[in-house]
Amino acid sequence: MYKDIKIINQNNEGEGIAKINNKVVFIPYALKNDIIDLEIIKNNKNFDIGKIVNINKSSNERREVICPYYYNCGGCNIMHQLYNYQLEFKKNKIINNLKHIADIDINNIDIEYDNEYYYRNHITLSVSGDKIGFLKTNSNDIVDIDKCMISNDIINDKINEIRIFLNKYKDNNIDKISIKSYKEILINIESNNFNLKDEFIKYVKCDSLYLNNKLIYGKDKIDIDFGKHKFKISNRSFFQKNTNVAIKLYDYIKDNVDVNSNVLDLYCGIGSIGIYIANKAKSVLGIEIIEDAVKDAENNAILNNIDNIKFISGKVEDNISNIDNIDTIIVDPPRVGINKNAINDIIKINPNKIVYVSCNSTTLARDINYLKEYYSIKKIKAFDMFPNTYHCESITVLERR
Template identity: 30%
Template sequence: MTNENNALAKGSTIEIEIESLAFGGQGIARHEGLTIFVDNAVPGQVLRCEITKLKKRFAFAKRLEVITPSKEEATPFCEHFGICGGCLHQDIAYGSQIYWKGRQVSDTLARIGKITKDTEGMGQDTIGSPLQTGYRNRMDFSFQGYGKELSVGFKKRGSETEVVSVSSCPLLPESCRNIPALVEEYCTKSEFGTFRHGKGGYWRKLVVRVSHDSGKIMIHVITAPSKTHSPIKGLEELLFAKIPNLKTFAHSTRIGRPDIASGERLISLTGEPFITETLKKSDGGSVSYKISPNAFFQTNSSGAEVLFQRCLDIASPAATDVVYDLFCGSGGIGMFMASNVKKVIGFEISKETVLSARENAKLNGIENSQYITANLSNEGEVPTELPKPDIIVLDPPRSGVPAPTLERILSLAPEKIVYVSCNPSTLARDAERLEEKYTLTKFSSVDMFPHTAHIECIALLTRHSKS
């Protein structure tokens, strides 16, 4: 069905069937030679939609009505779904979510990286998360407003600034789901506004962390700098009284404008200086990681066990291998491999993070590791006496690996590269840049973020025999 003049234009209404999901979560349909992208759509649905943007070969549409439901639909389990911007796919059955994510990744790698579907692991379903709710070990909440209008929650779907009040989040374990409601109730009475509220704004971010191994909880409150931090002590006392497993309360300040949940200056820390998460290996061993208020750690603990084990299995290292762990964070994947190899050498540009990695190695009694504050692409920062790597592990940010670092990797010429990525587009790009010496020979994807559009990929790149 179209509008009266039967011409497709902005404002036209059409009936379409959703055929698939695009990377990023939009539904895809075809209509009169055009590809139509639709938000809030489930594959298999027949929808009545309104065209909101029209280009030569594609268009965007808004869902108006579900004419025919899909067999892939599921009932959302959160009262905030559809308004909160945190989850996109609670309305899609979990088995279908991981199927479509696997297909998206394979299609992206084939299109951008020209990686054939004959590659081992390509086209296979994504490995699902062991937990689909309560799986997160960290959640970052935003503040907005002042007084009775103050909200603690997540960005509204489709908005970069508006915050939806979230009393609890079912992606967190039960033990800490009521924390945002307690903080919001307290802050509405504090007579302090939020950082976005305007001059004199104070509250910025609430970070809730929990160890799935021990159950210990850490709360990190980030505010703007102030001559007085009078409301913090009362909030700390309230939360220690109300949250049985709360072991750490940290307060940091942040001056920078970027809206990120990281403190620039630690003002106070009450309780234990860190919580510890332990990940189990398939051989019966385990690795523990200290998590401090600003430390990076994979947000899905049970998923991280799957991800790290899959990296180890794909790498298939020899006991004599030397592993370079780039973008190593606090030890992460390299530390998980340490007992299977001769030596692990981690590289990070943050001194604080390198110190954390060294502490984690000590915690686990790992003596065959070394952590260096350096950028591998800057040869002057790298000790000359280091042994050459047999395997390089890469776990870069979404933007991928910088070109100078890729050039350095090519010059080091390890036998294998294990590339972990949360962005298949940049993984495909970097695999193409390495094709002079390396072929992507194995691939896997792991769903670390159920009900969202995000996915983790693992690629094994093997050096050509001619190289």
């Protein structure tokens, strides 16, 4: 055991960083300026993993957590940090990644936020017999929960209803349950052998029930209310998981689209960004890999009376090499960031502006490093889409040099 070790900083995953005998140690749940006793639980080549044995002096960033499952459950990672320090951590993470990966200096970033708890509109929980919850970090053990402090009230109601069902039918063979809760509720069950549909819907009220991504009850699409807009979403399509922060995010995107411009909306999901900004643009073309999401997008354009938008179903990297006459490209890729060939095509399309929506500042910085010969950062803003976790969303507005 190592005694009285001072935590010097926080890594990208929100873990405390200490140095022992010149080797870096990452310690989950430790915060800057904590003084702790710790044990090394894993040795790696370049860093070790430590475990707090005792906190001798507590960081002023630390708080009591209100979630009874937090220190076992792998769902959240920085709930023990006061919220204003979580926001600082997220801003600094983006600034540091841009500095270290793209060699770009940003002095400060504003961050938008909303409710710290009860914000998630979609979760996937593991099930085993009558247990339901997230998996313990690095393990297959389920942390059995009655309530998730970061999920919205309707999801928590559904967890209660599901628990009553699970208690009654322990031999349910369910592996996972995903709950989407917007204006309406969609549930997808993952199981190799589930035959309790009628019993399930008797206990768990929902608008739509899928089994292994196939509709078995109710509507194929459910309704989302999103500010003045209405969207419909089917089971496989992506939608932003924190509706209030997503509205702030979309407003910022819209503010940064020029009036009467031709816009390319890459990684467009159910078309929601393109539809949100369409009345400011001359035309919008959305591209998305999930076919069902493209069908949702076409349907959503009609639902919102938008007639200057079109969609292509396919991979971004396979579909943009022949596109021209674009003023602004909006990109909202998954965590892996933009494919390198797609970045080269974006450079060839040569838009005035790129509005980069990112959920991973490491790949954001990597992609901006490729783009920086041609584009410079005009604005950057962070959005705390996932309070109490280390994840952070951001929008970077890049303009052609």
